[in-house]
Ligand code: HEM
Ligand code: SF4
């Protein structure tokens with residue numbers, strides 16, 4: 001089965017196989033230096049712009065703001081969950097996330 | 108590449124959706140194929156049906172949009188009956204109970220917790236009294252807003268009610284205009300107070316007059332490309348067109364078709380008319396409209412009445428809203444009633460419907476400040492009407508903090524929201540009323556709270572603008588608000604500037620109290636708050652805010668977004684009773 005991935009309702013959430021899986025407006029924890037200088041950076045996601053799959057990892061293109069320093073920027077490749085045997089397993093926003101490099105490797 | 112939404116709209120959109128809704132309703136929520144849900148929920152919006160947020164699956168919001176907010180005799184009562192019967196959720200709201208109507212900032216009514224299975228009956232009973240949900244959401248002509256007291260108002264210059272009705276009849280369920288790149292919000296103003304709030308709409312008709320063939324004609328000036336969403340607020344821009352009432356429908360149709368053909372269908376973020384106006388400029392919009400979309404010579408703009416606009420204007424003289432008792436042109440009165448954050452419980456709503464029928468014509472009108480108006484009250488009935496106890500709460504003379512409060516839907520039902528809104532705003536207004544004195548002569552003070560940057564509560568055009576955010580307090584993430592100051596409409600509208608960011612929500616009432624104290628101390632004579640803000644730069648203003656904890660208690664500081672319903676006893680997403688069958692029994696998940 002192929003995976004249907006899309007953002008909906010103006011970037012309010014990421015839909016995986018027609019079910020709402022990842023919601024905007026949550027605070028994600030990002031490692032140092034990936035978004036701003038804060039360590040770690042607590043970033044409020046304000047909208048999902050796009051979503052893609054990189055191997056088995058679902059990566060979002062989002063816009064967010066750091067809660068400490070106020071930096072507002074886009075996040076190109078935020079891993080939001082994994083697909084295993086056609087099922088989606090979302091990551092917990094509170095666990096530290098790395099940004100996925102375009103070649104699929106984690107730094 | 109066109110978006111999924113465009114693809115679904117190409118397959119099936121517009122009036123054909125109705126039969127599909129009826130079919131799914133007949134077979135039950137579970138009959139919507141798993142892999143078609145996103146597509147169907149997107150299409151359902153065209154009929155005013157909006158799937159509620161995560162944790163509330165199988166429940167819908169239903170929006171009913173009467174043009175200019177005019178509810179004919181009997182229509183308000185019918186809405187109350189439907190709310191009573193069909194709009195009840197699995198848990199209570201501590202401020203509002205269970206069963207209510209929301210009056211929206213675009214003069215519509217929203218009902219929540221609607222079951223798909225009940226929708227055909229809802230449609231029938233709405234239609235029976237002449238109401239409709241058509242195009243209340245979705246990518247097309249939304250509810251047309253305008254002067255709610257059109258036809259009765261002493262300030263009226265041109266019959267905006269007639270135009271709003273004609274536009275509604277022409278462009279609702281009109282094949283050529285039913286699939287636009289994005290929502291299309293139209294406003295018609297007929298009065299010299301500017302209560303249609305045209306400046307924040309995609310298309311705005313505003314009263315004007317112009318000499319044509321030696322004769323003074325009243326009609327409309329046209330502006331396009333206003334809107335507040337996405338951190339990209341725009342006021343509608345003047346395209347230098349005057350339309351007679353007869354031409355106005357063709358001009359509207361031309362502009363809607365121009366947007367249909369030239370709006371961005373590749374990127375929904377860039378799809379609104381405001382961005383096309385940014386890209387083209389008002390001159391090119393006018394030239395294209397003239398060359399390709401109307402077959403008569405457009406007139407240049409006439410003389411407008413903007414100088415006297417006072418609605419939601421902050422510093423102008425004149426009425427800032429419709430609240431209070433006002434004489435109509437026919438010698439009867441209209442009574443504008445304050446509805447705090449737009450929500451009316453069904454028991455109160457029945458009493459209001461009774462009073463409207465007993466003492467007046469039974470008409471109820473909805474305003475863009477989330478309030479209601481009872482029209483056609485004869486002089487001799489005024490006192491008796493006002494003595495009804497329900498009008499102690501829904502008051503024609505409310506405290507300024509209650510009168511000025513607007514709040515959007517928020518995390519209670521909206522998937523975009525970052526924070527709880529309506530209950531919080533009720534608690535803010537209550538605390539401010541008890542603890543804060545407004546400076547001398549300040550009778551209007553508008554505080555608008557939106558849960559996110561979509562700006563449904565129109566935060567950027569208030570004295571104090573509040574917008575949902577998060578912050579960390581004592582190591583934990585808490586709900587917070589950005590604070591903006593000094594926005595308002597009027598002749599020269601102004602968006603608030605965001606001067607304080609990420610203020611924990613429990614420190615906001617203290618911040619407003621300190622701000623008002625500082626304003627009273629530093630203000631120049633009788634200077635209005637909006638003028639005061641205009642005189643100062645953001646840094647100076649930020650210093651005046653001073654957030655602090657007070658005895659205000661905020662029960663919604665934790666992440667209300669991560670609940671299935673923020674007020675449920677067990678609010679954990681895992682405890683959600685949704686999705687449920689029509690009788691409310693939860694549907695077990697199959698994985
Ligand atoms: C479940 C989600 C949503 C809910 C419950 C909601 C609710 C509302 C309500 C109650 C209103 C006023 C009434 C009306 O249109 O009749 C409104 C207006 C508005 N909505 Fe939403 N909305 C939602 C999603 C959105 C989205 C996705 C956007 C844009 C990205 C948006 C942008 C706006 C704006 C800008 C206004 C008002 C300001 C104006 O007149 O331009 N809303 N919404
Ligand atoms: S402003 Fe945001 S949170 Fe509030 S109703 Fe609109 S979309 Fe939802």
Ligand SMILES: [Zn+2]
Pocket residue numbers: 036037038041066067068069070071
């Ligand atoms: Zn930072």
